[in-house]
Amino acid sequence: xxxxxxxxxxxxxxxxxxxxxxxxxxxxxxxxxxxxxxxxxxxxxxxxxxxxxxxxxxxxxxxxxxxxxxxxxxxxxxxxxxxxxxxxxxxxxxxxxxxxxxxxxxxxxxxxxxxxxxxxxxxxxxxxxxxxxxxxxxxxxxxxxxxxxxxxxxxxxxxxxxxxxxxxxxxxxxxxxxxxxxxxxxxxxxxxxxxxxxxxxxxxxxxxxxxxxxxxxxxxxxxxxxxxxxxxxxxxxxxxxxxxxxxxxxxxxxxxxxxxxxxxxxxxxxxxxxxxxxxxxxxxxxxxxxxxxxxxxxxxxxxxxxxxxxxxxxxxxxxxxxxxxxxxxxxxxxxxxxxxxxxxxxxxxxxxxxxxxxxxxxxxxxxxxxxxxxxxxxxxxxxxxxxxxxxxxxxxxxxxxxxxxxxxxxxxxxxxxxxxxxxxxxxxxxxxxxxxxxxxxxxx
Amino acid sequence: xxxxxxxxxxxxxxxxxxxxxxxxxxxxxxxxxxxxxxxxxxxxxxxxxxxxxxxxxxxxxxxxxxxxxxxxxxxxxxxxxxxxxxxxxxxxxxxxxxxxxxxxxxxxxxxxxxxxxxxxxxxxxxxxxxxxxxxxxxxxxxxxxxxxxxxxxxxxxxxxxxxxxxxxxxxxxxxxxxxxxxxxxxxxxxxxxxxxxxxxxxxxxxxxxxxxxxxxxxxxxxxxxxxxxxxxxxxxxxxxxxxxxxxxxxxxxxxxxxxxxxxxxxxxxxxxxxxxxxxxxxxxxxxxxxxxxxxxxxxxxxxxxxxxxx
Numbered sequence: 001x002x003x004x005x006x007x008x009x010x011x012x013x014x015x016x017x018x019x020x021x022x023x024x025x026x027x028x029x030x031x032x033x034x035x036x037x038x039x040x041x042x043x044x045x046x047x048x049x050x051x052x053x054x055x056x057x058x059x060x061x062x063x064x065x066x067x068x069x070x071x072x073x074x075x076x077x078x079x080x081x082x083x084x085x086x087x088x089x090x091x092x093x094x095x096x097x098x099x100x101x102x103x104x105x106x107x108x109x110x111x112x113x114x115x116x117x118x119x120x121x122x123x124x125x126x127x128x129x130x131x132x133x134x135x136x137x138x139x140x141x142x143x144x145x146x147x148x149x150x151x152x153x154x155x156x157x158x159x160x161x162x163x164x165x166x167x168x169x170x171x172x173x174x175x176x177x178x179x180x181x182x183x184x185x186x187x188x189x190x191x192x193x194x195x196x197x198x199x200x201x202x203x204x205x206x207x208x209x210x211x212x213x214x215x216x217x218x219x220x221x222x223x224x225x226x227x228x229x230x231x232x233x234x235x236x237x238x239x240x241x242x243x244x245x246x247x248x249x250x251x252x253x254x255x256x257x258x259x260x261x262x263x264x265x266x267x268x269x270x271x272x273x274x275x276x277x278x279x280x281x282x283x284x285x286x287x288x289x290x291x292x293x294x295x296x297x298x299x300x301x302x303x304x305x306x307x308x309x310x311x312x313x314x315x316x317x318x319x320x321x322x323x324x325x326x327x328x329x330x331x332x333x334x335x336x337x338x339x340x341x342x343x344x345x346x347x348x349x350x351x352x353x354x355x356x357x358x359x360x361x362x363x364x365x366x367x368x369x370x371x372x373x374x375x376x377x378x379x380x381x382x383x384x385x386x387x388x389x390x391x392x393x394x395x396x397x398x399x400x401x402x403x404x405x406x407x408x409x410x411x412x413x414x415x416x417x418x419x420x421x422x423x424x425x426x427x428x429x430x431x432x433x434x435x436x437x438x439x440x441x442x443x444x
Numbered sequence: 445x446x447x448x449x450x451x452x453x454x455x456x457x458x459x460x461x462x463x464x465x466x467x468x469x470x471x472x473x474x475x476x477x478x479x480x481x482x483x484x485x486x487x488x489x490x491x492x493x494x495x496x497x498x499x500x501x502x503x504x505x506x507x508x509x510x511x512x513x514x515x516x517x518x519x520x521x522x523x524x525x526x527x528x529x530x531x532x533x534x535x536x537x538x539x540x541x542x543x544x545x546x547x548x549x550x551x552x553x554x555x556x557x558x559x560x561x562x563x564x565x566x567x568x569x570x571x572x573x574x575x576x577x578x579x580x581x582x583x584x585x586x587x588x589x590x591x592x593x594x595x596x597x598x599x600x601x602x603x604x605x606x607x608x609x610x611x612x613x614x615x616x617x618x619x620x621x622x623x624x625x626x627x628x629x630x631x632x633x634x635x636x637x638x639x640x641x642x643x644x645x646x647x648x649x650x651x652x653x654x655x656x657x658x659x660x661x662x663x664x665x666x667x668x669x670x671x672x673x674x675x676x677x678x679x680x681x682x683x684x685x686x687x688x689x690x691x692x693x694x695x696x697x698x699x700x701x702x703x704x705x706x707x708x709x710x711x712x713x714x715x716x717x718x719x720x721x722x723x724x725x726x727x728x729x730x731x732x733x734x735x736x737x738x739x740x741x742x743x744x745x746x747x748x749x750x751x752x753x754x
Contacts, residue, residue, distance in 0.1 A: 070472070088473035095474050095482055104486035208483065 008156075008417070014212040015411065018107030023065075024212060024411055025094060025105040028404035029086070029112045029200065031075045031243025031266055032362060035396070035404040036093035038066030038101040039411060062412050064391035066101030068093045077262045078114025078217065078244035080199040087203045094207060108209045109411050111403055113217035113244040115196035117157065119257045119347070120148045125165075125184035133166065133175045133183055141185045150191045157197075157216055158190040159417050162254040171252070190216055190258050213411065218246025218258045220406030225360040225384030225399070226250060234352035237384065238340055238377075239403060240363035242266045245336055247343050249352070254415070257347040261339040265363030268332045275328040276320055278306050290322050293330045294368035299323040333366065337376040344377070358384035362400030532568040540564035540596040547602040550628075551584050555600060567592050583626045609651055610636060612643040612670075624651035640665075644673030653696065654679065660697040663704060664713065678723075683713070690721045699725065 018024040019041050026037040039062045070092040074085030098105055124145035128137050142161060150156070164172040166180035175183060197214060204211050222237035231253045239246040243264045249257040268291075273283035290304050299322040308316040349355060357377050359369060364383055374381045386405035388397065396404070474482065484490055511517050531537075540563055544552050558578050561569050572590050579588045579600070587603040607619035607627045619627040619636065626648070630636055642654050654671050657679060661668060664683070672680040672688075679696050681689040691699050699722045706712045706728070712720070716736035721729040732740060 088471065091476075091479045092473040095479055098483070098486055102486070103488075104483050208480065 011213050014107060014210055018212045023103055023105050025108045026404055026407040026411060027108050027110040029075060029110060030072055030241050031078055031264060032072055033069050034072045034089045034093045035069045035401060036097040037064050037404055037408060038097045038105055039408055040065045064389060066097035067393050067396045068096030076243055078112050078241060079196050080203060083199060083203060087206045090203060090207050106210055107212040108204055109213040109407055110200060111215040111217045111220050111407050112200060113241050113246050113260055115192035117190055117192050117216055117258050117260055119259060120189040122187035122189055125182055128180055128183050131179055133178050137183055141183045145187050153194045154191040155194040155197050156189055157192045157214060158219060160188045160254055160415055162186045162188050162256060188256050215407060215410050216258055217403045218248040218260060219255050220410050221360055221403040222248040222250055223409045224386040224406030225358055225402045230356045233354035235354060235356035235358060236344060236349055237358045237360060240264060240359060240361035242362060245340060247340055249347055249349060251352060259343045261336060263336045263339060268329050271328050271332050276306060278308055282307055290325055291329055292326050292367045293333050293372045295323045295326040299326060333372060337373055341376055355380055357381045360384040360399045360402040364399050532566045537567045538564050538596050539567050539592060539598045542598040544600045544602060548604060551604060554582060555579055584628055607639060609654060610639045610641045611648055612641055620648055620651055622655060624648045641670035643670060646676035647673035656697045657700055660700040686718060688719050690719060690723050692723045
């Protein structure tokens with residue numbers, strides 16, 4: 001645990017250094033594509049002085065100066081499968097983005113979808129020592145949370161203090177300075193497979209880059225595609241990627257649950273390729289051009305030319321109707337949505353005051369998906385696209401870029417995590433030293 | 445329906461497979477070396493160094509090595525001098541003739557003697573400003589302008605000082621212009637008998653005043669021998685018969701006009717006197733000559749006697 005604390009703190013320091021240098025790269029390592037954005041931080045918000053203009057959710061501070069996408073190779077289920085291939089793909093994306101930005105980036109914040117994320121709710125409470133809550137009390141209450149048995153080979157990815165409670169008052173965002181007796185905290189812990197993170201670190205090191213932060217793809221796409229009241233009142237973001245579908249539930253602007261289904265758009269493509277006996281590239285093409293999930297009578301008459309290079313003329317010149325294609329796609333999409341439904345049920349999504357569901361990610365662009373999702377998940381379903389950030393190219397504004405845009409927001413305004421607070425000075429030596437230091441500072 | 449011309453179903457053995465080039469398609473990913481070099485190139489410091497530092501260094505080094513050799517450096521300087529001389533000596537820049545306007549023969553000779561280089565010479569070799577200053581130092585020259593005209597003509601336009609007055613000093617007679625500046629030395633007073641004469645220490649500094657006095661004394665000029673500066677502050681007007689009129693320090697011309705008025709009224713200047721003191725404007729004083737004094741005494745005695753007799 002201390003080890004994790006140190007490494008995450010080191011990562012946070014690196015992120016600070018990157019922001020001070022002004023340029024940071026964001027890397028979304030997905031199953032179907034690897035997207036890279038280069039952000040330039042302009043220092044303090046330049047619009048801050050202007051009357052009547054807010055900070056635009058912190059977006060005025062940065063600008064996207066480079067963007068590149070490349071087809072991902074060697075990633076399966078949102079996890080790195082073939083290291084060398086992935087490394088090459090990362091190199092391609094980073095180099096293209098660097099070229100567009102015309103600057104060199106050294107720091108990278110990455111996100112990925114897979115690695116079997118698991119959520120834990122932690123609670124801890126502690127007596128306030130001085131009557132008034134100070135940083136040390138916050139540190140102690142965070143340290144008092146019992147770590148659940150996360151299992152061997154797991155690593156904590158996010159640890160957000162979601163809620164502070166002081167005596168009978170709950171829902172405090174920042175308890176410092178409050179007067180009370182008993183301080184309690186609710187924390188949300190997200191763990192992932194350790195090996196996945198290590199592979200990621202290895203790949204990024206091989207590209208001569210420094211990892212300045214890791215985030216869960218489900219979390220960051222929720223940050224970018226949910227609007228503010230959805231974040232506040234409770235909503236779920238479903239990021240339908242290529243190899244994994246991430247689910248994150250937000251409440252009071254905190255993520256309270258995240259999980260992933262190891263199914264995605266690539267499985268749909270695979271089904272089409274198997275069902276129609278066409279190459280994967282052709283399957284992907286007819287999926288994106290003609291795909292859908294709701295069949296109508298018109299679709300029987302709409303014939304799709306299949307092409308192939310098998311050499312067999314009869315096989316390569318087949319035609320299928322769009323209804324057939326939909327018949328292949330729909331069960332798989334339904335399966336994905338059913339799995340998501342199961343996850344939401346397990347997380348107790350029904351009990352949230354507002355039950356907005358936002359579909360985003362590349363696979364959410366299937367026509368008719370919102371109708372199908374409304375049937376399976378509930379009525380409040382909408383399709384989400386990422387927030388518009390400054391300088392983002394038009395090509396990168398689609399819903400498949402919601403996680404990388406979310407990374408930009410995450411980089412500009414990171415949420416306080418457990419390791420951002422000071423470590424509790426539990427040992428007597430450290431404590432007395434601290435007190436001596438404070439005494440010196442106050443008297444001279 | 446089948447198209448009339450179908451694709452070949454079976455490939456000939458010597459025909460390459462259509463799929464083969466696709467399989468051999470190049471990996472879009474940059475190699476590690478290319479990636480690293482690209483990143484290095486995008487580093488601002490490296491970029492600046494390569495774009496500015498390296499060329500500057502290379503040029504400096506090359507020049508340094510090339511110029512390190514003494515003989516080569518001398519050759520370079522020699523070449524430069526040769527080219528410079530060749531350009532300067534082109535016929536377009538040559539000055540072959542000097543034309544002097546407005547100078548008397550003596551001044552003309554002096555100006556020609558002052559020319560630093562013998563003609564014909566390149567116009568670059570003649571420092572016109574310096575030459576002009578040298579000419580302007582001549583006392584006889586009031587103003588001079590020098591122009592190199594097309595056709596290799598050096599045109600010197602000189603305005604000479606006009607002598608307005610003569611100044612007799614211990615060493616000789618100097619000609620002065622109306623401002624008191626020396627023009628030339630005069631060997632013989634008779635050569636310029638038309639000019640009035642002044643004398644005395646510091647007379648040249650008050651030439652305008654002297655000219656003013658002489659202007660006022662126009663009617664008595666035939667009798668005037670000259671003006672003498674007394675004590676570097678006032679003038680004496682010297683007439684013939686050793687008569688001297690002492691003029692005041694302030695407004696001497698007015699005093700001369702008063703003198704002329706007195707003369708018109710009383711025929712004063714015809715009297716036999718040696719000094720007429722006009723320094724006190726309230727009371728002009730007359731000093732008679734010895735014979736006049738005797739005559740005056742005799743006449744006065746007669747008068748007394750005449751007065752006594754009755």
